[in-house]
Amino acid sequence: MESIIILVLMFGLLYLFMIRPESKRKKEAENLRNSLTVGDEITSIGGITGTICAVKETTIVIETGADRVRIELTKWAVSNKNNQQASK
Numbered sequence: 631m632e633s634i635i636i637l638v639l640m641f642g643l644l645y646l647f648m649i650r651p652e653s654k655r656k657k658e659a660e661n662l663r664n665s666l667t668v669g670d671e672i673t674s675i676g677g678i679t680g681t682i683c684a685v686k687e688t689t690i691v692i693e694t695g696a697d698r699v700r701i702e703l704t705k706w707a708v709s710n711k712n713n714q715q716a717s718k
Contacts, residue, residue, distance in 0.1 A: 663705045666690060671712040674703055679712065 666672070670682045672692065680692035683700060691702050 662711060663708055666705065666708065666711070673709045673712060674707045675709045676707070678703075 666682060666685055668682050668685060671679065672682060672690075673679045674692075678692070678694060678701065680694035680701065682690050683693045684691040689702050689704050690708070691700055693700050
C-alpha cells in the first residue's frame with residue numbers, strides 16, 4: 631500500500647514540476663506566433679532578426695538589415711518578439 635502512495639506522489643510531482651510548465655511554455659509560444667502583425671520586430675530560432683512585412687497563414691515575410699533583404703520564414707521558427715525602440 632505504501633509503495634502505491636509513493637508512486638502516486640512521484641507521478642504527481644513529475645506532473646507538477648515537468649509536464650505542466652512545459653505545456654504552459656508551449657501555449658505561450660503558440661499565442662506569440664498567432665499574435666504576429668506587420669511591423670513587429672522578431673528573432674528567429676536561427677538568430678535572424680528583422681521586421682515583419684507580411685503575415686500569411688503558416689509563414690511570415692521579414693525584412694532584414696539596411697539593404698532590405700526579404701526572407702520568408704515559417705511561423706514556428708519565430709523565437710521571440712523584440713521590443714521596438716523609438717528612433718530619433
